[in-house]
Amino acid sequence: MDPAEYDLPVFHRGGFRRRTCVVCGSGFWTLGEHDRCQEAPCREYGFVGHPIFARPYDVRGMRSEFLGFFEARGHTRLRRYPTVARWRNDVFFTQASIYDFQPWVTSGAIPPPANPLAISQPVLRFNDLEEIGRSGRHFSLFEMMAHHAFNRPDHPVYFKDRTVELCHELLTGPLGTDPLGITYKEEVWEGGGNLGPSLSVGVAGLELATLVFMEYVRDGADLRPMPLTVVDTGYGLERFVWASQGTKTAYEAVFGAEYDELRRTFPPREAALLIDHARALNFLLTDGVVPSNSKEGYFARLVLRRSLRILDQTPEAPTLVALLDRAAREIALDFPEVGEHRDDLHRTVEAEIERYREAIARARQTIRRTEDRLRSTGGSVTSEDLLAWYDSLGVPPEVAVEELAAPPAIPEDFYARVAARHEGETPTTEYTETTAPLPEVPASVPATEVGYYLDPYTVSFEARVAHADGPYVVLDRTYFYPTGGGQVTDTGHLGDLAVVEVSRRGPHVFHRLERESPFRAGDKVRGRIDPVRRTQLMQHHTATHLLNGALREVLGPHAWQAGAYKAPEAARIDVTHYRPLSKEELRRVDRRVNEIVREDRPVKSYFEARTEAERRFGFTLYQGGAVPGKELRIVEVPGFDVEACGGTHCTHTSEVGAVSILDVERIQDGIVRLTFASGERALDLREEHEEILQEAARRLGVPVAHLPSGIERLLAEVEEGRRTRKERRREDLQGTAARLRAEAGAPADRRPLVIAAEVDLDRRELMELSRLLTRDGNAVAVLAAEREGRGTLFVGSTAPGVSALSVLEAGTPAFAGKGGGNPSAATAVGEPGEPLRTAWRAARDAANRATDD
């Protein structure tokens, strides 16, 4: 990066000098006399015992100091965003404050909610779990305080100079840091295809903040300037608090009394880990993550189970629920939403604890059995087994060892070796913005004015063609709904040509025609939307919201929409829940939804400032993922459900008609899917189902009401028939066996009985017959059969010293038989006809010879 990027007026004004760190070699700016940047590892921690701020702060005090400082300097204070980044498909969690504004705001697609702004964003990072409690400074959840500015060419806010000025003023002003002790180290930040210079702010060995200036787009080897430049800062709240108190570890400073309480029962490391995890879990669960075995749910399960393991090892430990409650009380002082819905959170946690206990109990059994088996063969359990058990059964090694009579040592690097087992796996697919292959539109084409938001009933309109390219037409205004938000496209006509698909990219709506567009820019066209399809889609979409509301009422607020799809034929909604829906829950959801439909409540759709909407309704607005825009389109069923949504909706719940839930399934751990239909389609389906029932009843010859018992009877009959057939076959075989035995007569003395016969049976029957013949012991059966042009020779023996296999082998060459077996049963297949008979005679003779001995 060009050194000029860091050569800021603010440094020169303030008398800073640029130096080079003797350790890491980086350039840095400072007022003090330093030969190295003031960050670990270039210099050691110098703040422990010597706080670097004028006075100690707790978390709350520091947060409000920071936000107040920026608010007083023209920044709008924003509330936190959810810790689960539902609006992105490349990450699970909000890992930095800038995530709140990616990708829509930072790409310039939509304006920021405020500009400039200040926020303290709780962020989750699970990549250093092993360090938590051990390092003294790692957290799975921490708050990233930030001030952001988004600069458009026509609307600059501030960039590097002012950012550094603000940062420096904060540190040296209200916080009272010694100006000479601060270093601004030159770094390069790169991410998501963007890059820019950044400055890392170090004091007394601690990296307090990072100031990033997103400025360029990487275009191959070249850098292009971004149309929108972004100030992305990150100030670690916990670090600030720690530095202000100068305690030995960050945990003491950050968690205060809560930490002291736990220290009475746990060693420092465990105490810190427990509070840290309790804090993360509270946020995760509040923000709607249900513990599961995949995606974001796994991380909730991971921290939950890690906590449980520690609690389980300590007899006087509090319960996990109590621990979470204690942490929630603390968090709720600043984030009141975390304290709400305690009962629901408890139920989720209890369900997860139960599952963990079950998994461990099952695993213990498997482990014991495996060890028994190994020991009986002279083997023993190895540390490799411990790894495999952890991986496939989820048993932590300490638990496995408890179960073993001769446990191996738990490897020091156990979890590293677990990680090694996962190397070479296919990486997760990279984030790709899902844009249809739409043609480029000249910048001069104005944004499409869309009418469906405020008027979903207009299905015929006049518009002017703004741009046409191949089959694609962009209009100056449209009422066609483009695929999005889980709602499929409208169809219809432009002029006489069918519109087969409508999609949106950026500000433009593209109508794809059935063939090459005859229209040219400037043409006037009439748009007609297929009204039946549109109405059905509206009904399905509104019904989705109603179901979502009912599910949250019935299941609890942890039930978040995890996906939805609305097509004309049917719609579905996926919600997070910790176990399959019970019949009763389903019945209540069904009743509640249809009750809301009957009540004919208004469905209000309107635009509202994002900040205001979030304040009024909270983040549960974002059921369908975050919706871009400074203004949110709110779809509200007063007193029941409010969501930010861009879809077309009915204006009254009664228009939905009726909602029929067609199917419920668990699509993965922690997510249930409801498939349903509403409106006309629900009636159609009801009719179809009725017809199917009628038809089934007619074919069974019973009234519909007796279908279940009729089917039961039918099944019983089928079963009876199966039994009878089986019985008859057995009797046939028994008859054959009796006949053959009689023909063979009684053997002399105690010599084994040899029964040889040609029969017409298949392989399986041969085996059964042989079994019948030799059941009483001391007998040899030599059976031959022909089926499908192949000859089969079967030998069974219960005679001591007579090997069925040897007898068989005496016959195999004669009919080119291939086969094998064991001393008690052997079979071969070869040529049919005379060769088979020859083989059979050879085998019979061999059997007779063997029994003569």
Next chain:
RNA sequence: GGGCACGUAGAUCAGCGGAAGAUCGCUGCUUUCGCAAAGCAGAGGUCGGGGGUUCAAAUCCCCCCGUGUCCA
């Protein structure tokens, strides 16, 4: 999203290329005034589904489905 493990009698599981098993539960008989218990006898299986390899597949291979688990 990927890796691994698992799916066999009503339940818990064994078997891991050659004639489907154990324990508990169930039914009947013996014993008892009755129950429990014990003994004896018996019923109960498309070995998750579908393809393939093989003379032969619960067993090996592939693809699905389901469950668990670890990792992103």
